[in-house]
Amino acid sequence: MDIGIGNGWRVASSSEGHFPGFINSSSIPRKRIQMGNAQKTRLIPVSSSKKANLSASKKQRIKLPIPLEDDVNEGKKLAFGEFLNHPSGMEAVLNVNALQSYHSLGDNTYRCRLPKIQLLSFEAAPVVDLRVTPMNQTCTVELLSCKLEGSEILNSQSDSFSAVMINHMTWGIGDPDPFLEVDVKLDLTLEISTMPFTMLPVSAVELPGNLVMQTLIDSLVPLLLQQLMKDYEEWVHQQQQLLQSSS
Incomplete structure (x- = not known):
């Protein structure tokens, strides 16, 4: 015995x-x-923690109702690239109206604080660092970091997951109409450390998790495009008014 x-x-x-x-x-x-x-x-101890890999993606193209500008030296070009290089365009890409606050970290990098969300009996404020890289006919929004701010327990949970997100936007003179295309990819790695999920196979977390993430992306991308077009049309109207007042 x-x-x-x-x-x-x-x-x-x-x-x-x-x-x-x-x-x-x-x-x-x-x-x-x-x-x-x-x-x-x-002898090296082997960790018994499990990790679930979740992913979602969506690509959508819409007609870009923008004016073509006549330029003697460059011919015709789309004004949308100029919009994204303007502070108004940068705010539109970040969707600042949906943020609690944001500020620049330099080098086209921004720290964005989202509104607080309720997690069980805790309140958490997601904080993300985004890098926006506008170019001639493309713009890339890249997630650099993501963490939860709130109680000590929630702060510690920030080390239990990692996220990678890239939003690649392209635009141009298509056939037959100008277009804007958004291609969003999101990957999330989540450590499984809570009962009863630790007793389940990883697939039992990944399958519903992928479904939830895909549903989220499918609903957010059209809303992003809708808000982006609204902000762009307002900017175009403001530029036209400035030209009329200066002439």
């Missing part, structure tokens, strides 16, 4: 003939991982 006491040891009855009554648990088979010299081995 033996009684487990932790720390890799167990108490043995005197009938087993061991002194002083302890049996080293090294007699229990363990996986050995080779480290350096072939004559030396080292």
Whole structure:
């Protein structure tokens, strides 16, 4: 008869003939991982934590109802690129109306604080760092970091997940109409450390998780395009008024 006491040891009855009554648990088979010299081995604990990989993506193209500008030197060009390089366009890409606050970190990088959300009995404020890279006929929005701010418990949960998001926007003179295309990809790695999910296979978390994320992306991308077009049309109207007042 033996009684487990932790720390890799167990108490043995005197009938087993061991002194002083302890049996080293090294007699229990363990996986050995080779480290350096072939004559030396080292036991490395293997983490039992599981990680779920979730992903969602959506590509959507819409007609771009924008005026074509006549330029003597460059011919005709789309004004949408100029809009994105304007502060109004940058705010439209970040969708600042949906943010609690934001500020520039320099180099086209912005820290955005989203409105607080309720998680069980806790309130959390998601904070994301986004880098916006506008070019001639493309604009890329990249998620650099994401964390939860709130209670100490929620702050610690920020280390339990990682996210990668890229929103690649392109525009041009299509056939037959000008277009704007948005291609959003979101990948999330989530550590499974809460009962009863730790007792389930990873697929039991990934399958519904992917469904929720895809549903979220499918609803957010059209809203983003709608708001972007609204902000752009307002900007075009303001530019036309400025030209009329200066002429």
